[in-house]
Amino acid sequence: MGGRAGFFEVEILDWKTKKQLCFLDKVESNATIREIRLMFHKLYPQWYPARQSIRLDPKGKSLRDEEILQHLPVGTTATLYFKDLGPQIGWTMVFLIEYTGPLFIYFLFYFRMPFVYGLDERFTSSPHPVVNLACICHSFHYIKRLIETIFVHRFSHGTMPLRNIVKNCLYYWGFAAWLAYYINHPLYTPPSYGKKQINFAVIMFLLCEAGNFSIHVALSDLRRDGSRTRKIPYPTKNPFTWLFFFVSCPNYTYEVGTWISFTIMTQCVPVGLFTLLCFIQMTIWAKDKHYTYLREFKDYPSLRMPIIPFLL
Amino acid sequence: MASSEEDGGGNGSVEEKENGKKRRLGAVATAWLICYNVAMTAGWLVLGIAMVRFYMQKGTHKGLFRSVQKTLKFFQTFAMLEVVHCAVVHTSVLVTGVQVSSRIFMVWFITHSIKQIQNEESVILFLVVWTVTEITRYSFYTFNLLNHLPYFIKWARYNFFIILYPVGVAGELLTIYAALPYVKKTGIFSLRLPNKYNVSFDYYYFLIVIMFSYIPLFPQLYFHMLRQRRKVLHGEVIVEKDD
Numbered sequence: 001m002g003g004r005a006g007f008f009e010v011e012i013l014d015w016k017t018k019k020q021l022c023f024l025d026k027v028e029s030n031a032t033i034r035e036i037r038l039m040f041h042k043l044y045p046q047w048y049p050a051r052q053s054i055r056l057d058p059k060g061k062s063l064r065d066e067e068i069l070q071h072l073p074v075g076t077t078a079t080l081y082f083k084d085l086g087p088q089i090g091w092t093m094v095f096l097i098e099y100t101g102p103l104f105i106y107f108l109f110y111f112r113m114p115f116v117y118g119l120d121e122r123f124t125s126s127p128h129p130v131v132n133l134a135c136i137c138h139s140f141h142y143i144k145r146l147i148e149t150i151f152v153h154r155f156s157h158g159t160m161p162l163r164n165i166v167k168n169c170l171y172y173w174g175f176a177a178w179l180a181y182y183i184n185h186p187l188y189t190p191p192s193y194g195k196k197q198i199n200f201a202v203i204m205f206l207l208c209e210a211g212n213f214s215i216h217v218a219l220s221d222l223r224r225d226g227s228r229t230r231k232i233p234y235p236t237k238n239p240f241t242w243l244f245f246f247v248s249c250p251n252y253t254y255e256v257g258t259w260i261s262f263t264i265m266t267q268c269v270p271v272g273l274f275t276l277l278c279f280i281q282m283t284i285w286a287k288d289k290h291y292t293y294l295r296e297f298k299d300y301p302s303l304r305m306p307i308i309p310f311l312l
Numbered sequence: 313m314a315s316s317e318e319d320g321g322g323n324g325s326v327e328e329k330e331n332g333k334k335r336r337l338g339a340v341a342t343a344w345l346i347c348y349n350v351a352m353t354a355g356w357l358v359l360g361i362a363m364v365r366f367y368m369q370k371g372t373h374k375g376l377f378r379s380v381q382k383t384l385k386f387f388q389t390f391a392m393l394e395v396v397h398c399a400v401v402h403t404s405v406l407v408t409g410v411q412v413s414s415r416i417f418m419v420w421f422i423t424h425s426i427k428q429i430q431n432e433e434s435v436i437l438f439l440v441v442w443t444v445t446e447i448t449r450y451s452f453y454t455f456n457l458l459n460h461l462p463y464f465i466k467w468a469r470y471n472f473f474i475i476l477y478p479v480g481v482a483g484e485l486l487t488i489y490a491a492l493p494y495v496k497k498t499g500i501f502s503l504r505l506p507n508k509y510n511v512s513f514d515y516y517y518f519l520i521v522i523m524f525s526y527i528p529l530f531p532q533l534y535f536h537m538l539r540q541r542r543k544v545l546h547g548e549v550i551v552e553k554d555d
Binding site (some may be wrong): 181187188189192266267268270 | 505506510511
């Protein structure tokens with residue numbers, strides 16, 4: 001382990017070729033990985049810190065910025081491995097792009113742009129009130145998400161690979177276009193149970209949006225002090241957060257609820273399909289998060305399930 | 313892609329693995345797989361013989377599909393079991409799933425459903441390719457499981473595809489293309505608006521998308537098989553040198 005107040009030497013090798021990419025001498029023993037990343041960046045300007053994966057083993061996990069050199073299992077000459085993660089994009093930018101797309105794409109169909117339903121139907125409007133309601137709900141959902149991205153969320157990892165953005169946008173934007181096409185179609189059929197079905201759906205929608213927002217605020221408050229470490233979220237005075245008694249990721253629970261309500265409101269199979277895929281994806285994310293919590297905290301509440309109380 | 317000899321069949325137990333590790337199967341699993349592969353080899357042999365006999369007796373391919381369709385449908389549909397076999401033999405469920413699905417699609421959703429194209433030459437093309445491919449593949453798996461693999465079967469498996477695969481793809485694409493006008497006319501498997509589910513599906517355009525999807529998929533699978541071939545047959549040469 002590192003000397004008392006001495007200096008370390010740090011060599012950084014390419015994870016695949018094992019070629020020495022740089023040799024840093026006179027590195028402070030209490031230097032953080034963040035500082036090492038900055039030093040590496042000076043030598044290789046094209047590899048900014050966010051795309052550097054620095055690890056102890058060639059195929060190991062990336063070291064966090066906060067890690068301190070002398071606390072790592074290395075000798076006074078530390079050997080670290082570098083992998084280029086490729087161009088990165090910040091989470092905030094990712095979400096802004098991913099959420100603005102569906103918002104405006106939906107409008108193309110709602111206002112019946114000429115190229116969408118043909119020239120005869122251009123700029124006409126639907127005789128069904130539920131179609132206007134659906135547009136309001138869909139837009140509200142994405143505007144809320146944009147506001148949360150800018151003002152509420154505090155992200156733990158700064159970035160994600162740039163190539164993912166194309167894949168994600170294709171998926172979210174594509175689905176938005178597909179479901180907007182049918183809801184705003186001139187031959188759209190309103191829900192079979194009429195006003196009862198629509199009103200029920202609207203109430204469920206509003207409750208789930210409020211719930212989702214409450215959870216986001218609660219999670220954000222856990223990091224009010226600016227830290228990026230994980231803490232166990234607990235229910236607050238807000239009744240919507242009481243779902244924390246039963247699930248680890250109530251934000252995902254409420255999100256699925258929102259989309260179920262939107263499916264009921266529009267009675268549209270593409271919306272149902274999108275809801276199903278959201279549910280599957282969020283269950284995977286929730287399970288990941290849940291097991292991470294269980295690993296990190298010995299006193300994690302045992303009643304909690306990942307996404308559906310008592311079930312999943 | 314239906315005529316692909318991709319290893320995803322999941323019935324060869326041993327040499328199929330890319331890392332060459334021998335993997336033990338339980339006695340029950342081995343017994344079942346041997347029975348399965350023997351039965352499938354026999355089934356496709358019967359099918360092949362029936363096809364040859366029909367052509368020798370009638371001198372034409374017209375009506376051939378109708379005469380062999382029951383056997384074809386039985387054995388090709390039964391092959392769906394291979395997806396389950398993947399769990400035991402540890403091959404990719406995704407690859408096997410895609411392969412079996414494309415076969416089921418060609419048999420049931422094209423040739424069976426759109427009767428007007430059953431006498432097309434392209435149908436015979438892919439039927440012949442499938443028959444030769446499957447007889448080779450299933451006998452390969454059978455001998456593998458019995459640990460007595462004649463070299464010519466291995467040679468066949470890793471060389472026939474070079475011709476058979478493109479020919480099979482041609483047969484499938486031509487068949488789908490021939491089916492298009494009938495699909496447009498009858499609107500089969502399609503759902504029009506308005507309906508209470510607020511969704512529509514146009515089988516005609518779906519088929520066109522399928523046809524275009526062969527463009528990226530076919531080269532990938534073909535070159536994968538070429539690489540497998542080099543590895544398996546090339547490896548064989550090296551062993552001989554050491555002797």
